Amino acid sequence: MELILQQFFNLEILQKVTPLLLRGLATTAYLCALVIPLGLAGGLAVALLSLSRWRAVVWTGVVLVDLFRAAPPLVLLILIYSGLPFAGITLSPTVAVCLAFFLNTSSYYGEIYRAGMDSVGRGQWEAARSTGLGAAATIVYVVLPQAVRNVLPDLVSNTIEVVKLTSIASVVSFPELLYSADMARSLTFNSTPVVLAAAIYVVVLWPLVRLVSRLERRVAAH
Amino acid sequence: MSTWERFLDTFFKPAMIAQYWPDILKGALVTVEIAAAVVLTGLVVGLALASLRAYRILPVNALIVAFVDVFRALPPLVAILLVYFGLPSVGINLPSFVVLWVVLSLVLAAFAEEIFWAGITSTPKGQWEAARSTGLTFSTTLAHVVLPQAIRLGVPPLTNRTIAITKNTALGTVIGVGEILNEATTLQSFTGNATPLMMGAIAYIALFVPVVALGRWIETRFAWRRA
Numbered sequence: 001m002e003l004i005l006q007q008f009f010n011l012e013i014l015q016k017v018t019p020l021l022l023r024g025l026a027t028t029a030y031l032c033a034l035v036i037p038l039g040l041a042g043g044l045a046v047a048l049l050s051l052s053r054w055r056a057v058v059w060t061g062v063v064l065v066d067l068f069r070a071a072p073p074l075v076l077l078i079l080i081y082s083g084l085p086f087a088g089i090t091l092s093p094t095v096a097v098c099l100a101f102f103l104n105t106s107s108y109y110g111e112i113y114r115a116g117m118d119s120v121g122r123g124q125w126e127a128a129r130s131t132g133l134g135a136a137a138t139i140v141y142v143v144l145p146q147a148v149r150n151v152l153p154d155l156v157s158n159t160i161e162v163v164k165l166t167s168i169a170s171v172v173s174f175p176e177l178l179y180s181a182d183m184a185r186s187l188t189f190n191s192t193p194v195v196l197a198a199a200i201y202v203v204v205l206w207p208l209v210r211l212v213s214r215l216e217r218r219v220a221a222h
Numbered sequence: 223m224s225t226w227e228r229f230l231d232t233f234f235k236p237a238m239i240a241q242y243w244p245d246i247l248k249g250a251l252v253t254v255e256i257a258a259a260v261v262l263t264g265l266v267v268g269l270a271l272a273s274l275r276a277y278r279i280l281p282v283n284a285l286i287v288a289f290v291d292v293f294r295a296l297p298p299l300v301a302i303l304l305v306y307f308g309l310p311s312v313g314i315n316l317p318s319f320v321v322l323w324v325v326l327s328l329v330l331a332a333f334a335e336e337i338f339w340a341g342i343t344s345t346p347k348g349q350w351e352a353a354r355s356t357g358l359t360f361s362t363t364l365a366h367v368v369l370p371q372a373i374r375l376g377v378p379p380l381t382n383r384t385i386a387i388t389k390n391t392a393l394g395t396v397i398g399v400g401e402i403l404n405e406a407t408t409l410q411s412f413t414g415n416a417t418p419l420m421m422g423a424i425a426y427i428a429l430f431v432p433v434v435a436l437g438r439w440i441e442t443r444f445a446w447r448r449a
Contacts, residue, residue, distance in 0.1 A: 007311040066438075069385075070430035071423060072392035075403055079423050082407070086232045086416035161386070164297035171396060178300055191308035198300050205295035216340070 010192040017184040017193045024180030031166050035101040042102050043109025050114050068107040074168050076100040081172045093174040105162050112154045116147030153215040160208050238417040246421045249405035257388040263327035268334025293332035299393050301325045306397045322394040330387045337379050341372025377444040381437040
């Protein structure tokens with residue numbers, strides 16, 4: 001028991017590493033502020049491909065989405081971060097992380113938007129078009145608002161996954177929360193910093209996890 | 223050398239592909255083994271927890287909910303590092319593949335529990351009452367009436383979650399599990415060429431594109447429209 005407290009809940013170490021980890025948390029927040037909007041925008045673009053009149057465009061979208069959903073995000077990240085320099089393209093960790101996340105999260109968000117747009121009845125499109133709205137206006141003012149409402153739980157749930165996924169940026173030395181905690185662990189030979197990082201993730205994300213459960217129940221009740 | 227040749231030489235060097243494909247294949251086997259073990263353990267534990275929760279024993283349910291919420295909020299890589307580097311300091315030494323298997327199984331179990339539980343609660347009360355009034359016990363009702371429907375309802379959401387979690391086997395590279403990514407990065411730094419990395423990426427895509435396509439199919443096949 002003593003040993004467990006000493007190794008995992010060491011107050012002295014906790015005090016020492018808290019500022020470092022809070023800086024890591026700020027960096028994680030900064031990273032999220034970059035990759036979540038990028039993914040949401042990219043996902044919307046991919047989803048719009050599926051509405052195209054041309055089969056070739058529709059299939060390009062499907063292939064892209066399936067390809068980037070099949071590659072584990074860490075593989076994409078390492079391929080971009082340590083593979084591209086061989087082709088003479090060296091990216092900073094931040095850019096590499098953003099690019100890998102953009103490719104991965106756009107595919108997931110794209111599938112969610114697509115499911116949302118599928119859930120909007122054909123009649124809504126037809127009614128909007130027959131009142132004289134153009135295709136773009138129909139999508140923006142009629143279809144998307146309903147689509148987003150229908151898949152809101154999935155959008156929030158995927159966003160939680162993206163926030164959790166930012167922890168893999170530690171592998172390419174991007175100084176986010178997990179990287180800071182792992183640094184502190186190897187310097188102190190003690191697991192307390194990683195326990196603290198885990199606690200921070202849980203405290204930050206737990207309300208969102210609860211929110212998803214509630215949203216899911218509300219949408220299911222409809 | 224033209225740009226195209228240099229590109230091929232950097233990312234698709236034939237000599238290297240010929241020499242190292244057995245290593246990548248070995249990694250692929252490890253990936254498949256761990257992924258299969260995780261899917262099996264995670265789904266079984268998740269189903270067991272959801273069934274246990276149906277008995278509504280207050281302290282037990284509180285524990286299950288706490289477990290599920292924590293593992294839904296915790297990034298898997300954090301849990302992996304915590305278990306892998308933390309346990310040895312209290313005298314428990316687990317091989318890295320066991321750590322990966324246990325952590326990913328727990329993550330999948332948490333998500334699976336939540337999905338199966340949603341299925342159990344969405345079974346109309348009348349079905350419980352009808353089953354109980356024909357003389358079935360609570361446990362038999364759960365096992366033979368409610369769970370078959372709950373499992374079926376859970377298939378589409380579970381498929382995607384399961385695929386996403388099996389892809390997390392790549393995280394094992396961080397603690398030195400010899401799966402595809404680990405073999406690929408080791409070979410890459412050993413040869414100073416990006417070909418092994420490309421081979422690894424292709425191996426993942428070859429492995430998971432069929433799974434993703436299957437997932438798409440299962441999703442439409444099992445989409446159970448309730449009236």
